[in-house]
Amino acid sequence: GAVVSQHPSRVICKSGTSVKIECRSLDFQATTMFWYRQFPKKSLMLMATSNEGSKATYEQGVEKDKFLINHASLTLSTLTVTSAHPEDSSFYICSAWTSGTYEQYFGPGTRLTVT
Amino acid sequence: GNSVTQMEGPVTLSEEAFLTINCTYTATGYPSLFWYVQYPGEGLQLLLKATKADDKGSNKGFEATYRKETTSFHLEKGSVQVSDSAVYFCALSVPDYGNKLVFGAGTILRVKS
Numbered sequence: 001g002a003v004v005s006q007h008p009s010r011v012i013c014k015s016g017t018s019v020k021i022e023c024r025s026l027d028f029q030a031t032t033m034f035w036y037r038q039f040p041k042k043s044l045m046l047m048a049t050s051n052e053g054s055k056a057t058y059e060q061g062v063e064k065d066k067f068l069i070n071h072a073s074l075t076l077s078t079l080t081v082t083s084a085h086p087e088d089s090s091f092y093i094c095s096a097w098t099s100g101t102y103e104q105y106f107g108p109g110t111r112l113t114v115t
Numbered sequence: 116g117n118s119v120t121q122m123e124g125p126v127t128l129s130e131e132a133f134l135t136i137n138c139t140y141t142a143t144g145y146p147s148l149f150w151y152v153q154y155p156g157e158g159l160q161l162l163l164k165a166t167k168a169d170d171k172g173s174n175k176g177f178e179a180t181y182r183k184e185t186t187s188f189h190l191e192k193g194s195v196q197v198s199d200s201a202v203y204f205c206a207l208s209v210p211d212y213g214n215k216l217v218f219g220a221g222t223i224l225r226v227k228s
């Protein structure tokens with residue numbers, strides 16, 4: 001149980017385009033989903049917290065107009081990187097939190113490369 | 116504030132060696148403590164956790180004890196295997212911090228046969 005999927009696992013896009021990453025909790029309802037960014041050989045940086053049906057809360061320094069987060073249901077959150085640039089290339093990881101276990105369950109991550 | 120400090124790596128060990136990865140924390144409330152493992156190219160998996168002082172979390176031969184007096188949660192394993200090679204993250208969560216996880220920098224473990 002407690003499986004979180006992300007799609008796509010890898011994506012390459014051209015500079016200036018937008019890309020959407022989906023995060024789904026497959027067998028539980030997630031009250032809250034978190035989006036992280038991980039740079040090579042670095043720890044995870046929390047980008048934003050999203051609650052179903054409400055606007056995401058962004059961490060300091062994260063551009064909300066660039067990283068659009070939608071949490072349309074208790075099992076789906078999406079992160080859209082708008083007008084992507086090479087510096088946005090990174091590993092993006094989502095997690096889903098459930099009040100059932102008070103734990104976060106992590107997706108496998110999405111490798112974004114902007115050319 | 117809330118923060119986690121863990122020993123920098125990489126840590127390189129021979130198979131069957133004893134492993135310790137140190138982790139200390141500061142927290143504004145009463146935290147839950149976690150160890151996550153990340154295998155190459157994958158997301159994070161919860162390895163073990165402890166939610167109150169003196170609790171010992173254990174899984175797959177790894178264990179860590181929540182030490183409130185020393186604000187530590189060191190990860191140990193008696194005999195590592197090559198398959199344990201991964202990045203290990205210590206983390207905490209404080210209830211009044213929106214259930215967010217605060218991660219340490221991660222420690223790369225390399226086990227040689």
